[in-house]
Amino acid sequence: MQSAIQKPANGRLGGIARRAPALGVALGWLRRYGELALLGVTTLAMLLTIWAAFVYAPTELIEGPVQRIFYVHVPLAWISYLAFFFVLLGSVVYLWRRDERWDTFARVNAEIGVVFTTLVLISGSLWGRAFWGAWWVWDERLTTSLLMWFIYVGYLALRSYTGRTAQGARAAAVVGILGFVVTPINYMSVKWWRTLHPDQVLPLGGTPQLPASMIVALMISLAAFTLLYALLTIEVYKLERAQAEAERLRIQVELAGQDAMGIGGE
Amino acid sequence: MGVNFLIITYAIVWLGLMAYLGWITLRMRGVRADVEATRELLNERERPAK
Numbered sequence: 001m002q003s004a005i006q007k008p009a010n011g012r013l014g015g016i017a018r019r020a021p022a023l024g025v026a027l028g029w030l031r032r033y034g035e036l037a038l039l040g041v042t043t044l045a046m047l048l049t050i051w052a053a054f055v056y057a058p059t060e061l062i063e064g065p066v067q068r069i070f071y072v073h074v075p076l077a078w079i080s081y082l083a084f085f086f087v088l089l090g091s092v093v094y095l096w097r098r099d100e101r102w103d104t105f106a107r108v109n110a111e112i113g114v115v116f117t118t119l120v121l122i123s124g125s126l127w128g129r130a131f132w133g134a135w136w137v138w139d140e141r142l143t144t145s146l147l148m149w150f151i152y153v154g155y156l157a158l159r160s161y162t163g164r165t166a167q168g169a170r171a172a173a174v175v176g177i178l179g180f181v182v183t184p185i186n187y188m189s190v191k192w193w194r195t196l197h198p199d200q201v202l203p204l205g206g207t208p209q210l211p212a213s214m215i216v217a218l219m220i221s222l223a224a225f226t227l228l229y230a231l232l233t234i235e236v237y238k239l240e241r242a243q244a245e246a247e248r249l250r251i252q253v254e255l256a257g258q259d260a261m262g263i264g265g266e
Numbered sequence: 267m268g269v270n271f272l273i274i275t276y277a278i279v280w281l282g283l284m285a286y287l288g289w290i291t292l293r294m295r296g297v298r299a300d301v302e303a304t305r306e307l308l309n310e311r312e313r314p315a316k
Contacts, residue, residue: 050276066268069275076279115286122282123275130271228283235290242297249304256311 035234042231045224057217066130071217073123074201075225076116082229083113084152084183091176094169103169104244106176108236110155112229117149132196141197144186151179164247 018024053071060067090106093099124142129135136142155175162168185192190199201209201218208215 064268065272068272072276072279115282119279119282122278126271126275126278130268232287232290235287235294239290239294239297242294242301246297246300246304249301249308253304253308253311256308260311 035231038227038231038234042224042227045220045227049221049224052217052220057214058211060214063131066127069123069127069130070201071221073120073127074218075221076120076123078222079225079229080113080116080120080148081183081187082226083109083116084148084180087113087152087155087176088180091173095173095177098166100169100244103173104237104240106173107156107159108233108240110152110159110176111236112232114149114152114156116229117145117152121145121149137196139196140189140193141186141195144182144189148179148182148186151175151182155179164244 049071053068057068057071059065086109087106090102090104090109094102094106124145125135128137155172158175159168159172162171187200189195190197199209200206202215203209210218
């Protein structure tokens with residue numbers, strides 16, 4: 001059984017632990033219990049979101065109770081933007097440094113982004129049916145959201161088709177960079193065009209368009225979903241690394257089998 | 267009417283996220299079992315050579 005301070009004994013963390021033992025203990029604790037702590041905090045934050053959306057936030061006068069969909073719809077959209085930005089970042093750094101970990105990071109974020117965008121489209125569609133009386137309208141915001149979803153589903157399909165090859169990673173990185181173009185267009189679409197979709201409630205650099213209690217509820221929800229995103233990123237990243245390890249081992253088994261049968265030897 | 271849509275939306279979002287988390291857990295379990303089995307197979311194959 002290793003102590004918390006012995007855990008980060010190698011590499012950069014080992015160096016930090018030797019120079020600053022207290023920081024080393026903290027890092028060791030984080031490595032060991034950080035994920036569990038994150039799971040606990042995320043669960044609490046998600047429960048707090050439910051309370052904020054259904055109890056704390058007031059009922060909107062025009063839309064009525066259906067406006068409360070906003071407290072999940074906006075955070076879901078925020079996470080999809082964040083995830084797609086990290087696909088861009090991972091792709092750029094991968095092409096620059098050719099480090100497989102950045103490619104994995106981009107892939108993980110594409111998967112999470114697609115899941116969250118799917119939920120954005122579903123929650124938006126349900127709100128639209130209740131408020132507009134239509135499941136879908138070919139509005140600029142909705143259309144670019146759908147386009148964004150198709151781009152990253154295409155990205156994942158490409159990754160699945162090419163497998164874990166350097167060529168596949170390079171092609172996906174290019175798609176990850178070019179595909180991001182739609183994301184800021186999607187965000188700005190409500191400003192650039194006359195859309196049916198409601199305007200930005202938290203405009204960049206502007207004043208919020210909501211009462212304080214609604215802003216507080218939204219902030220709680222945004223924080224909770226960001227924590228959930230962090231947890232999902234860690235879990236899916238670990239899964240991707242484990243899959244890569246399994247693939248590497250399978251190749252080793254094949255090579256060992258060929259050696260045993262004398263195939264491919266001198 | 268609005269309340270129905272509100273409840274359906276929250277149910278879909280929460281169930282969707284739970285299902286995604288469950289799917290990640292199942293995939294992780296499968297991969298871990300795969301890694302263990304492959305590692306054992308590799309050890310077996312390498313043993314006669316030693």
